[in-house]
Amino acid sequence: MREEARAAAGRVDEARLWQRHMEMARIGAIPGGGVNRAALSAEDIAARQLLLAWAAQRGFSVSVDGIGNLFVRRAGSDANAAPIMTGSHMDSQPSGGRFDGIYGVLAGLEALEAMEEAGVATRRPVELVAWTNEEGGRFPPCTMGSMVYTGARPLADVLEVTDNDGIKLRDALAATLAATPNARERAFNAPAAGYIEAHIEQGPLLEKARKTIGVVTGIQGLRWFNIEVSGETAHAGTTPLGLRKDALRDAIAIIEALREHAHDFADVTRFTVGRMLVSPNSPNSVANHVLFSVDLRHPDPAKIRALGEAVAPLARKAAKFCEVKVTPTLADDPCVFDAGVTGAIESAAQELSLPYMRLASGASHDAMYMARVCPTGMIFVPCEKGISHNVAENAQPADLAAGARVLTAALIELANN
Ligand code: GLV
Numbered sequence: 129m130r131e132e133a134r135a136a137a138g139r140v141d142e143a144r145l146w147q148r149h150m151e152m153a154r155i156g157a158i159p160g161g162g163v164n165r166a167a168l169s170a171e172d173i174a175a176r177q178l179l180l181a182w183a184a185q186r187g188f189s190v191s192v193d194g195i196g197n198l199f200v201r202r203a204g205s206d207a208n209a210a211p212i213m214t215g216s217h218m219d220s221q222p223s224g225g226r227f228d229g230i231y232g233v234l235a236g237l238e239a240l241e242a243m244e245e246a247g248v249a250t251r252r253p254v255e256l257v258a259w260t261n262e263e264g265g266r267f268p269p270c271t272m273g274s275m276v277y278t279g280a281r282p283l284a285d286v287l288e289v290t291d292n293d294g295i296k297l298r299d300a301l302a303a304t305l306a307a308t309p310n311a312r313e314r315a316f317n318a319p320a321a322g323y324i325e326a327h328i329e330q331g332p333l334l335e336k337a338r339k340t341i342g343v344v345t346g347i348q349g350l351r352w353f354n355i356e357v358s359g360e361t362a363h364a365g366t367t368p369l370g371l372r373k374d375a376l377r378d379a380i381a382i383i384e385a386l387r388e389h390a391h392d393f394a395d396v397t398r399f400t401v402g403r404m405l406v407s408p409n410s411p412n413s414v415a416n417h418v419l420f421s422v423d424l425r426h427p428d429p430a431k432i433r434a435l436g437e438a439v440a441p442l443a444r445k446a447a448k449f450c451e452v453k454v455t456p457t458l459a460d461d462p463c464v465f466d467a468g469v470t471g472a473i474e475s476a477a478q479e480l481s482l483p484y485m486r487l488a489s490g491a492s493h494d495a496m497y498m499a500r501v502c503p504t505g506m507i508f509v510p511c512e513k514g515i516s517h518n519v520a521e522n523a524q525p526a527d528l529a530a531g532a533r534v535l536t537a538a539l540i541e542l543a544n545n
């Protein structure tokens with residue numbers, strides 16, 4: 129490891145990093161110690177403004193693209209060199225924790241701070257990105273900011289997505305962009321020489337193995353759908369069951385059919401229905417419309433493809449009384465991270481004498497999309513009992529700092545290539 133990489137890693141400030149997590153956790157704080165910081169909400173805007181205030185203290189330049197991804201850049205010595213990027217997201221689940229996403233943003237900022245304090249000059253710029261709407265909890269699908277940034281889906285395609293209150297992403301995005309008027313406008317998909325994302329593991333493996341650093345090998349595949357069931361509303365007391373077009377009854381039948389299809393004895397396939405909108409949503413009216421989400425995941429490319437392809441025919445077959453519309457909203461095949469970036473992360477952990485292991489990610493991340501456009505890798509740190517997407521999500525300050533040290537050293541190595 130270069131001396132400057134070791135020196136900068138040594139300047140990672142555990143107390144500052146923890147303090148910043150606690151400050152961010154106040155934005156959208158909810159009972160139980162968690163956060164609700166929906167994408168493009170007032171809370172998301174407040175988090176962006178706080179990040180930009182910290183960036184301004186160091187004089188880093190900031191820019192924003194058309195979907196609100198925020199970029200904080202520390203200049204390199206070669207003005208023409210493509211940057212090495214790092215980052216994650218600041219939005220949260222509705223009942224989310226204090227570390228999912230925000231850790232990767234604050235660890236990236238900490239890496240930039242540590243480089244400043246160690247007086248390290250890198251050849252390439254190092255750029256921190258806070259991706260818009262990674263969670264997809266308010267505006268499905270997840271990893272939207274990186275998906276649009278990398279050109280996997282055009283911006284126009286997502287502008288009409290609505291949240292549970294009928295608010296359009298177009299309008300929430302306009303309000304968010306208006307709140308950071310001083311950020312320079314930036315084009316999508318500017319050349320990048322590499323990307324490293326730090327994240328809490330969101331699973332129990334590191335804690336169980338007593339390892340501080342996870343060197344992430346890749347991310348499993350996903351398929352997301354919106355399924356809409358349309359029937360007819362009627363009086364709950366007077367309408368015979370045989371005459372009903374009960375959308376909720378059919379929705380339940382579809383969910384059961386899909387659950388059965390997704391079942392595997394090894395418990396590798398992940399199947400989740402986590403969002404359901406029922407109309408008119410009244411105890412004594414038969415439901416005339418139900419919209420629900422399906423989230424399927426598997427690490428094997430052929431398996432996730434087959435699981436996804438079966439959804440629409442199975443849903444149509446299971447519905448007995450109503451019309452069914454199936455809309456795919458996300459189709460990501462499993463990704464394998466770059467050997468060079470993974471190697472740089474592993475070497476940094478070794479050189480810093482931190483216990484590490486290789487592991488695959490069950491959760492999805494913006495690194496999935498960045499892996500399509502540049503050499504990409506991820507660093508995991510342990511979280512308590514693997515709990516995530518839950519207010520009880522917790523992590524240790526020393527582990528967060530260790531991950532930020534590995535990140536700092538690996539970024540410097542890559543930024544001098
Ligand atoms: C991101 O939170 C995911 O759904 O994996």
Ligand code: MN
Nearest residue numbers: 228229262327
């Ligand atoms: Mn996350």
Ligand code: MN
Nearest residue numbers: 221228263517
């Ligand atoms: Mn998440």
